[in-house]
Amino acid sequence: MKKNFLFLAVAAIGFASCNSGFKKSDGGLLYNIHEDKEGANIKAGDFVVMNLVVKNDADSVLNNSYDQGMPVITAVPQPQYKGDVVNGILLLSQGDSATIRVNIDSAKAGNHIPKDFKGKYLTYQVKIEKVIAKGKLSDQVFQGRVTELFKTETAKMEKAEPGKIQKYLDDNKLKATKTASGLYYVITKEGSGPKIGKADSAVVNYTGKLIGGKIFDTSIKEVAQANKGLYNAMRPYKPIRIAVGVGSVIPGWDEGLQLLNKGSKATFVIPSKLAYGQQGAGPIPPFTPIVFEVELIDIVHPDPNAPKPAALPQMPMQQPASK
Incomplete structure (x- = not known):
């Protein structure tokens, strides 16, 4: 799941518009929290369900989980470098929405984006739909809750x-x-x-x-x-x-x-x-x-005059695997 999360981090560039209303964090990270619900902030190791819209400097949509019909469901990794988008995710809680802009220079310095990648920001419009907090839960209980989360989300998709x-x-x-x-x-x-x-x-x-x-x-x-x-x-x-x-x-x-x-x-x-x-x-x-x-x-149409393939030796039929 971590690979999928980091793939999104190199999948697009952010808006070229002004940074009005944004706060600045380490590594040039910019964030603007639009909805700030009550609840504990996300921590590395938690599991989240979130919708993402990713745009480039020309305001073109490069990734949109709404269009794909499925939110991103992933474990939250530790930040890999200063200014990592994960740092912005860790500022949010269940129900929050935000725009997070990652400085391209920080991403390049951390070797998390190709050196020739163009643009000034990687930008994410994020909506946190659900959080499964690891906290003090045993691994068995936590994994059980994550499994149940996947079942619930896929059932929603099937029904919809x-x-x-x-x-x-x-x-x-x-x-x-x-x-x-x-x-x-x-x-x-x-x-x-x-x-x-x-x-x-x-x-x-x-x-x-x-x-x-x-x-x-x-x-x-x-x-x-x-x-x-x-x-x-x-x-x-x-x-x-x-x-x-x-x-x-x-x-x-x-x-x-x-x-x-x-x-x-x-x-x-x-x-x-x-x-x-x-x-x-x-x-x-x-x-x-x-x-x-x-x-x-x-x-x-098939050629009726084409030579027939040579007969293969008959093999015993494979029995279906027992369940």
Whole structure:
């Protein structure tokens, strides 16, 4: 959990606006507490649930836990250097909100940010939602409370998912069709010819995003370049080819692609049970619905004259692990 916390500390730069209303601490740290609730301040070793919005000098949002649909849940580490954002977190208690600005020079001096990183501040808008204080609790009791916290937070996300999907559809005025599995789809451009079949391969351009709008992946170079931090110069941006109906992609894609014919464009709104479920994946939190804009460029049919693969020796079936 500490790595995730420190990753956020090097993920973005802060506002370039004036520092009016801010107090100054060691290492050039600036902080402005907007809500100051009663209660003990957070201590290193405590566990916190907090929402974060991170912006750069151009006021562009680089990280937003609200858009991701999941707060940051982490153990609070010891500060690693003077002016560390952790020092600002330790000034807060449950229910507090604040803006914390970390001086870039202090972060560079502590080797917690690349030397060529541009900007004057790392800035966080923080809302402390919940604190599990370690205090004098035994490790066993403390870990039990942390485990229960994770269960509670994930249960909240699972319960909220249908509402998030409906809000996305309403906000974007999408008249989507819902399949029996729970996939929502809208055909935005009709193609021609027969629909793709299970034995076929799809050649697809796509853009994937969270329902908050943040794009996490795309096969289209121009889209990647237009979204800061997404473009990878080493990646060959082009349509991908995938086998359909064989489980090589998430279930929402397997089902959705079979609704299309060549030339079709569609929007898939995919619930987590047809995507990455309770585990999540990379930038996709647990129980998070995702959206894909897809274009079926081509359908590749299997070659009936292709040589059959050599038969492999039959192996005993693996027995399922006992529970």
